[in-house]
Amino acid sequence: MNGSMLDWPLTLDRILVHAERWHPDQAVVGAAPDGTMARRTYAECADRARRLSAALVAHGIEPGDRVATLGWNTLPHFEAWYAIMGIGAVCHTLNLRMDAAQLAWIARDAGDRLLLVDPALLPVAEAMRALCPAIEGIIVLGAGTDALIAAHDPARWGGFGEDQPAGLCYTSGTTGDPKGVLYTHRSNFLHTLAIIQPDLFGIGAADSVLPIVPMFHANAWGIAFAAPAVGAKLVLPGARLDGASVHRLIAGEGVTMSAAVPTVWQGLLDHLDRVGGGLAPLRRVVIGGSACPPSMQRRLTDHYGIEVRHAWGMTELSPLGTVAAPSAASAALSPEEGGRLLQSQGRPPLGVDLKVVSDDPDAGPDTPGRLFARGYATVGRYFGRDTPATDAEGWFETGDVAVIDRHGFLHITDRDKDVVKSGGEWISSQGLEAIAAEHPAVAHCAVIAADCDRWGERPLLVVQLREGEDCSDASLLEPFDGTVPRWWVPDGIVRVDAMPLGATGKIDKRALRDAYRDHLRAS
């Protein structure tokens, strides 16, 4: 039909150009390795990133080529992202919690040409490169990139279509070898517009935003795009994510909004328990990556006046799936019921479709089932694979087990592989964890499936007690009394000094299962 709207491709370079043009003096600050804060503006970052782009082009990097980064959330890492993506190359964010062999496997699979690395991670990078001869060079984020920036004039960005790949992120979230999700400019751009919304992260130009979630964990959940997209101040925390450091950053940089996995918030709350003090000017935190215990949510809300947004997502969804935010539905309920909705994983934004499929065709709507997702930022095919990651209708099986309640709120009851199947019935490990976490002596806890001759599997509670605390098994099991069916109560308790953490900082339940799968049998 004659008549049309302008062709304006959704490419990510436009995000930093927007910040440079309309929020030129807004601050982007990052914790340097020595603990001091480096400070720049969006205008400076954009100029520097364009110069770094020119250095990559001079090296021979072409659109579609993979350039890997291995680093914490820092200013040089932020600039490197836009430098890589701005010329149509693919920014492959490596997970710094992996060892050299794992990293090399992934870099080979990705076909990375260059590696940009934090100075502190140079040893692992060198070890990795020895296993991965195709990598043409290592550039140190900071000293190395500064030198290149000084030596080059700005490159021109853009000029490619919105379906150009922009980022690559590997996940070992499901079984088998790690698999790469190849984000496009379009999918990341749309994901950015989604998370900015008031009911999701709710970010504006008056905010100071602290992404504690790593840039290698599904693009820091999109925050390194969303902050410049709205002109918010961006605070990059570097390598120190302990409670004291996070507390200092919040106060020192006027942080109003932040996002991280539950373990980080637990560290911060423990720190505040020890030293006292408040969290002003922090107003809102997004908690996701694993289930946020209701007790943590209550402490942040009731004691510190923080609005907690519980979020569910996964690398394959870019990553955002759902967020729990107040709504007409939650406001119409009793405070207790409404609160339960806000403790759920929440609802999807426009652009994410979800469905729950039960194995039992006669199951009612409240029966947990396998969760499928689909949307404008959902993986279609893993990097380098020939077959789709979805079914013919585009549905991607998440591997999570969930219920969608009649208000449209999602309740993840388990990972498919975490579920405890006792006597043919599912017991929600996450439900039990939420209860165990209520106990005042418990710092971290996990419920895993232990093998059992009689029931197939039975729940086993693994706890890490708070420093200096001690308590009996009976006391630890007390919170379950009357709150769950009797057959859900864990059959045993294991105490550990420190929980094993996975690559993205979540409790590594797979490691726990490997270690304690036979625990109930042996005893």
Next chain:
Amino acid sequence: MNGSMLDWPLTLDRILVHAERWHPDQAVVGAAPDGTMARRTYAECADRARRLSAALVAHGIEPGDRVATLGWNTLPHFEAWYAIMGIGAVCHTLNLRMDAAQLAWIARDAGDRLLLVDPALLPVAEAMRALCPAIEGIIVLGAGTDALIAAHDPARWGGFGEDQPAGLCYTSGTTGDPKGVLYTHRSNFLHTLAIIQPDLFGIGAADSVLPIVPMFHANAWGIAFAAPAVGAKLVLPGARLDGASVHRLIAGEGVTMSAAVPTVWQGLLDHLDRVGGGLAPLRRVVIGGSACPPSMQRRLTDHYGIEVRHAWGMTELSPLGTVAAPSAASAALSPEEGGRLLQSQGRPPLGVDLKVVSDDPDAGPDTPGRLFARGYATVGRYFGRDTPATDAEGWFETGDVAVIDRHGFLHITDRDKDVVKSGGEWISSQGLEAIAAEHPAVAHCAVIAADCDRWGERPLLVVQLREGEDCSDASLLEPFDGTVPRWWVPDGIVRVDAMPLGATGKIDKRALRDAYRDHLRAS
């Protein structure tokens, strides 16, 4: 490259499907002609809209066909929108402030096949149809659509690409005949994601949103898409937009956010002056369409505690261009200076590029110049035209004159285009001039926009009489009688001995505006 994200086209049917799935019980209410409120939920609206779609299909409406609506913001109008767009047809929103002849010209230009009309507007619709035989039928919004909905099973939506046209809106904002802007599913979808943002309209599922701006005025600025997109309650005000009616709606429907042109807010403030009372629970209003007087902004903010978001846009931008919201930049200034930023037209969101071009190459950055825009929801080519509406780089000349200050805030200082904007609606100065020139005593004439406290602008007729001629104001105004809507008739007449002429020998209307802008105020 191997590996990709899912193909998920940005089509508008998904917006109402999203609301139906995730916010099924959220209310959509609309003032009925008798003043009572009709109440439905998103789930009901979606079902009804799909049934109305089936009726359109049964009539033979195909993707791309234009179906016109002529109506206030009502529930049946809202349902008709999605019914039309959901099957890939084009919803052509006619401006009910035009007369039958103007409407017929536009409907012929658009090639409308059907007309859906408010019962109260049936007379003008019939008169219009007499001039426009290609219209195959008239359906009354309410009685007529209800009957069709009852008689049909739901149709299937979607199945077309995101570049499918979805809406058509004519503007007489620039010179010459009215021109149609043909919105696509993609452009409206992206515009929706933009306006939801905290720094723009800032809408969430806990909001109750009242779009007073008509659905025929650039899609109610996008609100009829944004409210279901986030699951907000939607309150449709119907035909009564006077202060008392708006006041009643705000209190009665718990309205937290609203949007309208300045004239509407003036009416509400005048009403409150008379009867007293407050505006709770209203928290935020978007004011645009013409400049919001700082005094109005101050009264709403200081006296009623309302956050005012001053916005600039135009039909060709879908319509949003800029919004003034608090930011780090405004907070860093003195209250007075920061306040001035919030009284400006504000900053563009990601997805809108702006530039100011001065005719004087030596002009400093603070010199007003011609404003150009470009973005993912900017017109590329007017409906039915062969030539682009933009230059080769995609820049669309807005016809506004502006300064962009060093904080990135836009200040509209003037208008290049030759039109009068009265109460948010255009009056064609050229149309009036053509009529005035008919008078035998008139040698030259010009109609300019004069400032007016109540309507923003009103038409002022400037005449140079033939030598030796003299005649009364009443005689000069006589030709307008019955040929244009009553509210188009000039509010005053200025007689000059000689028209100022510009460089090309045309009447210099800018010089006239400079001289007589205050004429109606002074008198």
